[in-house]
Amino acid sequence: MTEPNSKELRRRHPIPPKDGFGFALLALILAVALWLATGWVMWLVKQTMTANGFQASWADALLVLFALLPSGLLWSALRSLGQARRARQALQSENLIAARVHSSEAHTWAWFTLGYVGALVLFLLFVLFFIANNVAVGRTFFQLExxxxxxxxxxxxxxxxxxxxxxxxxxxxxxxxxxxxxxxxxxxxxxxxxxxxxxxxxxxxxxxxxxxxxxxxxxxxxxxxxxxxxxxxxxxxxxxxxxxxxxxxxxxxxxxxxxxxxxxxxxxxxxxxxxxxxxxxxxxxxxxxxxxxxxxxxxxxxxxxxxxxxxxxxxxxxxxxxxxxxxxxxxxxxxxxxxxxxxxxxxxxxxxxxxxxxxxxxxxxx
Amino acid sequence: MSFLEIRNVHKRFGANEVLRGINLTVEEHQVVCLIGPSGCGKSTLLRCINGLEEIQEGEIRLHGDRITGPGVDLNALRRDVGIVFQSFNLFPHMTVLQNITLAPTQVLRMPEPEARAKALALLKRIGLEHKAQAYPDQLSGGQQQRVAIARALAMEPMLLLLDEITSALDPELVSEVLNLLRELAREGMTMILATHEMGFAREVASKVCFMYGGVVHEEGPPEQIFSNPQRERTQQFLASIIEAGRL
CATH class of the missing domain: 1.10.3720.10 (MetI-like)
Structure with missing residues (x-):
């Protein structure tokens, strides 16, 4: 009997997909961190507004809305995590095809989460810059009047x-x-x-x-x-x-x-x-x-x-x-x-x- | 004096001498076929007759008038000598009708309605009336080539040069173009065609010239060249053509 070459080995033992669990977890952690950061930035904005004697319920509502917005990312991160878990289960029952499908879904949703996290971070940085030094930036460039x-x-x-x-x-x-x-x-x-x-x-x-x-x-x-x-x-x-x-x-x-x-x-x-x-x-x-x-x-x-x-x-x-x-x-x-x-x-x-x-x-x- | 006389024509591209002393005469209403292996100078010779290439030695006379060398009005010459190319070279931004009427209106100063009427008559003749408003890339290769012939005919040339005009066509489109040429030959159009269609050359040619090494190696009536070639290189060439099933 001859030794099976690597090609035959590969055919008999296809490479199993990664379940993407770690990646999904990372996405979830970042999403949670971003949510907290957003809340903090909105609170800073509110403080700056109070310090400048500006008060309006529509502005408050807007701040709350912004603070709640990143919760959507929790949903996509959790979805990624769920798919990763199903991929892991499929791997255990050696159902490679199902494992690939779920793993691919898990990766897609994790990347989706990370993409939006990145964009939101940029937005928060801009807001911080805008209100820095008691809204100096805002006043210098964007005085509406x-x-x-x-x-x-x-x-x-x-x-x-x-x-x-x-x-x-x-x-x-x-x-x-x-x-x-x-x-x-x-x-x-x-x-x-x-x-x-x-x-x-x-x-x-x-x-x-x-x-x-x-x-x-x-x-x-x-x-x-x-x-x-x-x-x-x-x-x-x-x-x-x-x-x-x-x-x-x-x-x-x-x-x-x-x-x-x-x-x-x-x-x-x-x-x-x-x-x-x-x-x-x-x-x-x-x-x-x-x-x-x-x-x-x-x-x-x-x-x-x-x-x-x-x-x-x-x-x-x-x-x-x-x-x-x-x-x-x-x-x-x-x-x-x-x-x-x-x-x-x-x-x-x-x-x-x-x-x-x-x-x-x-x-x-x- | 012959209709077209080509005497000892030499053409060099840098150090590469493509034509090395071509001698050829063409009479009115003759169809002359140039055959020969690729790179033997068939296309270059046609481009020289039309003034698209300058020659370095020798001369070409049309109706006894010299059409090569300095001082020749090439634009005037080209009204009398039309050329059709292997790759059609229609103007892609113009409709079929505009392709045909451009030269008559701009060069001959023909009034627009007259040029249109003439172009439509030509299109009718080649069976493409319904494509007058189409753009070249909407036509098949065979149709494009027929339009290109019509475009050349619209100038009513005395002499038509055809440079391997079926070489870029699918086999099934070749016949529609050859039929048109057959008709032109019957009507007495003087033509010189470089071609690989040996069967066609045999059928319509008044004279066949086998070109090799930049000269006319052997010439004669088609029966002689195809059935009883005298020179060894001609025999070789025809043997390989027959082997390829093209004759």
């Missing part, structure tokens, strides 16, 4: 940001395409143009946009050339952002144009279309479709950089907020600006996500 009072002024100033990024956005989208095409022009005669386009993108990719804004916003009016002297500062800001982001856009366009297979060029040229016609009807339309997500990302990036124009004295939302903030010695007005930026950006990032997803779906389709 100041936010309310400054909102109108800041919204008005935010309009300047919107106008700047709409103009600079459209201009840089056009300018970027021009630069990208210049960079890809074929042949010897186009060499100087390619060189200039390459130099331009290299330079503006490396220059921080705040420096470009500073140089253009302060420098061009200083030159005394009539045209620039009479331009409003906002227009100079648009120019600076267009130059900076035009370089980024150009790089994205270039990647898109180069991603179009040479056979498309061959097909279009073989039909008698000129270089320009091929670009216009065949290559650019296909390239742009592919690069809409990165173009939009650049657009969002530029939107944020409109806050930099305050270095040359444009009264945009951020500058307005800084004025208010220094008057009140409180940053709540700046929080308003932050909220405004978040509000206009989130829909756009979601749109990018959707476009990427749509692109992927098309790719999967073949």
């Amino acid at each position: 100041l936010i309310r009072n400054s909102f109108g002024l800041i919204l008005q100033a935010f309009w300047v940001n919107v106008v700047i990024f709409l103009f600079a956005g459209v201009f840089s989208l056009i300018w970027g395409l021009v630069v990208a095409i210049a960079k890809l022009l074929p042949g010897k005669p186009a060499q100087p143009i390619r060189f200039i386009a390459t130099f331009y993108t290299d330079a503006f990719l490396s220059l921080p946009s705040i420096i470009v804004i500073y140089l253009i916003g302060f420098g061009l009016p200083l030159t005394g050339i009539g045209f620039f002297r009479n331009l409003p500062l906002e227009a100079l800001a648009v120019l600076a952002l267009t130059l900076t982001y035009g370089a980024y856009m150009a790089e994205v366009y270039r990647a898109g144009l180069e991603s179009i297979h040479p056979s498309q060029w061959a097909a279009a040229r073989s039909l008698g279309l000129s270089y320009g016609q091929t670009l216009r009807f065949v290559v650019v339309p296909q390239a742009v479709r592919r690069i809409i997500p990165p173009l939009l990302n650049n657009f969002i990036g530029m939107q944020k950089d409109t806050a930099l124009v305050n270095v040359v004295g444009v009264i945009d939302a951020f500058n307005q907020a800084r004025i208010i903030a220094s008057n009140d010695f409180n940053l709540s007005a700046v929080t308003t600006v932050a909220i405004l930026f978040i509000l206009i950006t989130i829909p756009q990032t979601r749109l990018v996500d959707r476009l990427v997803e749509r692109d992927r779906a098309r790719f999967r389709q073949g």
